[in-house]
């Protein structure tokens with residue numbers, strides 16, 4: 022047991038330095054209200070919060086978060102019990118403790134039976150004393166309640182399994198202030214990258230493109246570490262930071278790219294750079310200040326003729342166009358014209374002018390992208406056409422046409438003049454993403470042309486050096 026404590030203690034408390042021992046905490050909120058976890062060891066602090074208790078788990082353990090918000094305070098006790106029952110494996114009878122002073126112990130049995138034992142009151146406390154609580158069912162059926170403390174699962178040399186996903190390192194579940202469960206995967210930087218690179222770039226791509234991606238992802242992680250410090254972890258597992266899906270998503274080719282570049286980061290003037298990247302530059306990357314305002318000397322636009330062409334079209338009816346703009350608080354009604362108002366750099370659009378009965382309004386190209394769905398309107402490098410019902414270019418009629426508007430019996434029928442409207446808005450563009458830093462398709466094209474990963478990095482990040490993790 023002493024050896025075990027020491028092992029976990031090292032993971033938990035030792036400040037670690039040096040390239041091989043940089044650890045990252047990758048977190049995600051609101052995912053596991055209940056989870057089945059397989060690990061070798063579980064550790065948690067006892068009710069006094071003084072000691073760390075370590076138990077060999079040797080099998081699946083069920084974990085659920087009990088909070089006023091997710092269960093008892095908002096829904097009925099019975100609904101809470103059913104909710105929690107789903108969170109647990111049915112083969113382990115589970116006891117749930119109500120958070121309210123006068124509620125009793127709830128017993129969940131195997132065949133969806135819910136028994137109420139009003140005699141046994143496990144916890145007598147107010148909700149304020151127990152804003153949240155972790156209920157842990159061990160393989161032998163014993164239940165532990167952990168008031169407001171985190172619980173950590175460590176796999177020893179084995180991955181920790183959470184539901185159908187597996188993770189290197191260890192997993193911490195932490196009740197958070199919003200009454201939800203924060204899951205945090207603590208693992209060495211290099212092992213984190215194994216679960217990032219194949220999710221950020223197809224593993225079948227050329228090895229030097231994957232190596233360049235590994236350097237960009239490693240530099241990004243080092244530079245952006247603690248981006249989610251307020252949430253209790255370093256980086257999140259989504260594209261907000263970098264897509265990370267754990268051990269189950271690893272691929273031998275991306276793993277080879279990470280290991281071959283182990284510890285290498287991109288630096289400028291001795292500091293690790295903000296190695297931003299995107300899917301496709303549309304032939305030319307952009308200066309950082311055109312996108313985010315800040316001038317980074319290494320984020321300069323460069324032509325990338327090696328990119329395979331990528332074009333896209335986003336077509337919406339005028340009705341949907343109006344609805345989507347109004348949903349983003351852009352006031353339009355009866356749109357008659359949409360056109361580019363101002364260009365930015367290298368073929369990108371800065372703003373678009375929309376004419377409607379309410380007048381003209383300029384909206385930024387990035388706001389328009391957000392309104393029309395960034396996955397479909399893939400970049401701000403585009404042209405706009407307005408089309409009639411036969412998908413011919415719409416000709417704006419200078420003279421309004423007669424219209425008839427029925428507003429109900431009391432309001433009567435009105436006749437008037439209303440300008441003709443196009444039928445749809447068609448936006449055709451190239452590129453995918455913000456266009457700053459490395460273009461992944463550009464890296465693909467360069468690698469296919471025989472450029473190695475260092476050459477790819479130097480192409481996209483100006484004046485940089487490849488160094489070791491500080």
Ligand SMILES: [Zn+2]
Pocket residue numbers: 248249256257258259261262263
């Ligand atoms: Zn994030």
